[in-house]
Amino acid sequence: AASSAHEGPAAFAAADPDDGLVTGSATTEVAPGLNLTQFDRFDPAGWIRGDTLAVDLGSKVLKPTYLSPGTVSARTPLSQQVARAGAVAGVNGDFFDISATGAPIGVGIDRGQLQTAPAAGHNLTASITDDGKARLASIFLEATVTLPGGAVKATNFNSPVLGTDAIGVYTPLWGASGRATSVAGAARVREVELRDGVVTATREQPAAGPIAAGTTLLLAREAGADALAVLKPGDPVDVAYAPRTDAGNIAVAVGGNEVLLRDGVVQPVDNVAMHPRTAVGFSADGRRMWLATVDGRQADSRGLTELELARHMKSLGADDAINLDGGGSSTLLARNEGEAAPSVRNSPSDGGERLVPNGIGFTTVPGSGKLTGFAPAPAVATADADRVLSGLTRHLVADGHDDTGAAVAVEPHWTTSDHRRATVTRGVITGHGPGSVDVVAKSGRASGKTTLSVLGAPVRLGTSTEQVALSAAGAKSTFKVYGYDADGYGTWLEPDDVKLDYDHSVVRIEPSGDGYAVTALTASGATAITASAAGFTTHLAASVGT
Known part of the structure; x- marks a missing residue:
């Protein structure tokens, strides 16, 4: 569970690492100084798929940002937090109180302002200082409550759980969650x-409900409650709090639970439990950082142990690294240059985004709004989208952008490096002959290119499933249509290239990304679906009900 600092049994084994074979890797620019790399790897333990944001903190375009729903105890999909901050990329952050308040367990700092903090325990953070240095930092709460009879120490600030004898300080930033479980x-x-x-x-x-604006609450238990028991309405009380650290003035920080790397040395962490992971790494000089996720609990990605994650972060170039919340929480979003908004780039193990309390990301300074380049790519960026069969098509987007990578809407002139292999018209490329071809989008002095593989002409078709089974009216499912050349190479077909025949009274079929969405229209029934393209056909069945 995300509320736990560990997702498996603690064990350390200094086995020799086997980095395996990288079967695919692609790097794209998100903004000047910020790149996204996506990779697939196979090793003796299975498949691994990961995503990494590499950040040059010397970039004058980038600004670090704390991602959150706006209050400490709220949880939302990371995509909403990214949109709220106007970020171009980010990852999920701290472990949290998943079964009760939803609040982060560790420290959070946003634009230098403390959001949440315990005095001791869960003090490790991924931090960025005011002067733009990324650090593995331990941050503690320094809080004093001055009563009429003297001063006492507060132990927590907007924290989900108070320990024995604790005094917690809560502000309106806490949000709507109740605090009864904090003192259970x-x-x-x-x-x-x-x-x-x-x-x-x-x-x-x-009391129940949110804290009113302009109000501060002190919540205490045992000895802490005894210290506050003397107070009565009208008494003066002063509350002062601030983060304490030797890492300098912190601009942004999110909490984590394990140091994976320290001074380039892999730490003695768990090497048993394989899970989806999120981690942040830092260069020795603090000028570069890496925000990484690794998918897990899926057929195409087994996840990593903490030890494997530590080695992975070191291979990226990190000198220090910290483990953030993983499992179903692991989420990474990024845009490409020219894209209007970031999208989820990893594959969360819950099947979609988990509601999380915070994250860490990057925004950009305002751009010029003037076209400086293109980042052309397949319109649907899924597996094998960079392939097109001869005689068939692939839809592209130009993704014009300014000097910060922000989208600029311009219709470019399209060309290919070899018109015998492919031609392109208004963003739709048509394959003519096998081989690699560069596709160029250009307008004035601005240009950009991408490379596609043109396969041979299709000799057969196939589908992603033999049967679409729908439980009842309104139930939904999906399928894809594939084409294969004489050498056995294949890719999914654009819906524009495919003709479907089926009983329209049984199901509704609509193009959806790299395939089709199927919706049942009746409580019970069945139909054959015939897909035709390039003179070939393939079949699948759709059934509704039992």
């Missing part, structure tokens, strides 16, 4: 409400 099992509890430095209410259990 406490022998004695005291909550004190402050406004403008004066006690306005005291109670023996935390």
